[in-house]
Amino acid sequence: MIPYGRHHIDQQDIDQVIEVLKGDWLTCGPIVEAFESELARKVRAKHVVSCSNGTTALHLAMLALNIGVNDVVLVPAITFLASANAARYVGADVVFVDVDSKTGLMTPETLKAAIAANKDKNLKAVVNVHLAGQCENLEEIYKVSRQHGLLIIEDAAHALGTIYTDERGQDHSVGANSFSDITTFSFHPVKTIAMGEGGAITTQDSQIAARLKLLRSHGMVREVSQWQGDERGPWYYEMQELGYNYRISDINCALGISQLKKLESFIAKRSNMVARYDQALALSSSITPLTKLAASRTAWHLYIILMDFAKIECSRTELMKQLKDKGIGTQVHYIPLYHQPYYKKLYGEIILPGAEAYYASCLSLPLYAGLTQGQQDIIIKVLLNDF
Ligand SMILES: *Cc1c(COP(=O)(O)O)cnc(C)c1O
Numbered sequence: 262m263i264p265y266g267r268h269h270i271d272q273q274d275i276d277q278v279i280e281v282l283k284g285d286w287l288t289c290g291p292i293v294e295a296f297e298s299e300l301a302r303k304v305r306a307k308h309v310v311s312c313s314n315g316t317t318a319l320h321l322a323m324l325a326l327n328i329g330v331n332d333v334v335l336v337p338a339i340t341f342l343a344s345a346n347a348a349r350y351v352g353a354d355v356v357f358v359d360v361d362s363k364t365g366l367m368t369p370e371t372l373k374a375a376i377a378a379n380k381d382k383n384l385k386a387v388v389n390v391h392l393a394g395q396c397e398n399l400e401e402i403y404k405v406s407r408q409h410g411l412l413i414i415e416d417a418a419h420a421l422g423t424i425y426t427d428e429r430g431q432d433h434s435v436g437a438n439s440f441s442d443i444t445t446f447s448f449h450p451v452k453t454i455a456m457g458e459g460g461a462i463t464t465q466d467s468q469i470a471a472r473l474k475l476l477r478s479h480g481m482v483r484e485v486s487q488w489q490g491d492e493r494g495p496w497y498y499e500m501q502e503l504g505y506n507y508r509i510s511d512i513n514c515a516l517g518i519s520q521l522k523k524l525e526s527f528i529a530k531r532s533n534m535v536a537r538y539d540q541a542l543a544l545s546s547s548i549t550p551l552t553k554l555a556a557s558r559t560a561w562h563l564y565i566i567l568m569d570f571a572k573i574e575c576s577r578t579e580l581m582k583q584l585k586d587k588g589i590g591t592q593v594h595y596i597p598l599y600h601q602p603y604y605k606k607l608y609g610e611i612i613l614p615g616a617e618a619y620y621a622s623c624l625s626l627p628l629y630a631g632l633t634q635g636q637q638d639i640i641i642k643v644l645l646n647d648f
Contacts, residue, residue: 268451
């Protein structure tokens, strides 16, 4: 079975993890900091705070930006559950923003429309999701957001390694926070690099970074310089606000460091496969790949096609079943969030036309570093011959 996504682990990764298991630190040790430094270097971040996964990264981001009850967070309708749930964790409400039906991305225009339609609400922040690894016009989204006093969180779970080009032709690595307050990443095994579970947050603001570290570990400080109380002693620790245990272990980080070394080759392989899919599937009149946006480099996480199911006279359910019978796994990224029973119950019936059109046609084909050209040729052949 060819899955739609899969981690790629080699002997070097295994050796690095075993090395940590033989050492003194399984968690809270030097490998966690080494991973943070390495990630900072790769994505050109000023500060990196690692954490247990991409969901806790988003939760910590909401907390560190003081988003809470009575606040409203704008979230694109097409994304993974966690992008919106994080706002709910802190008691904020969610407004779903429509997306471009050809990219699945929130655009400056759909964001403007959502702001205008909800201007009576206490809009506080926007989550910008880089679906499949692509970035919309980040400068425009930044301008629109700031005009309305919104904080910006980039959910870059899909976009590790993407380099955005601004209107003056300047490059901005996703994670450098050129157009946001905070960026979050996930290192779940289906993402571009795998850590088992893993996440990280980047920011240019040293106070936000310090707060993220505090919240990641129970809101607790041990260093003399950070004490507020007058208790003193080698045992002393102090809890300054309510925090969590959202730390990541040295075991995960050893895998992360080893995987980061291969990031460039993973991205190159994925990029090469995307080009091969694009070229081959151009022969089909019923398949359209996502519209490609200009960028110095899009680090593709997903290969999503938009399928004209009416034209092929086959439903998505039937197509997925037939592909599965031939050993090809596919997936749908994503069901519009407002379709989820939880959000329906909370906000009632919502229909956003761009998100609906996108959702009606999207299908993710296999894309991962270990996918061979031979396997890809089989997938292409089945799609072109049978549909
Ligand atoms: C995977 C993902 C997350 C959550 O990451 P986890 O590490 O699985 O918690 C958040 N947002 C998006 C867009 C994702 O794809």
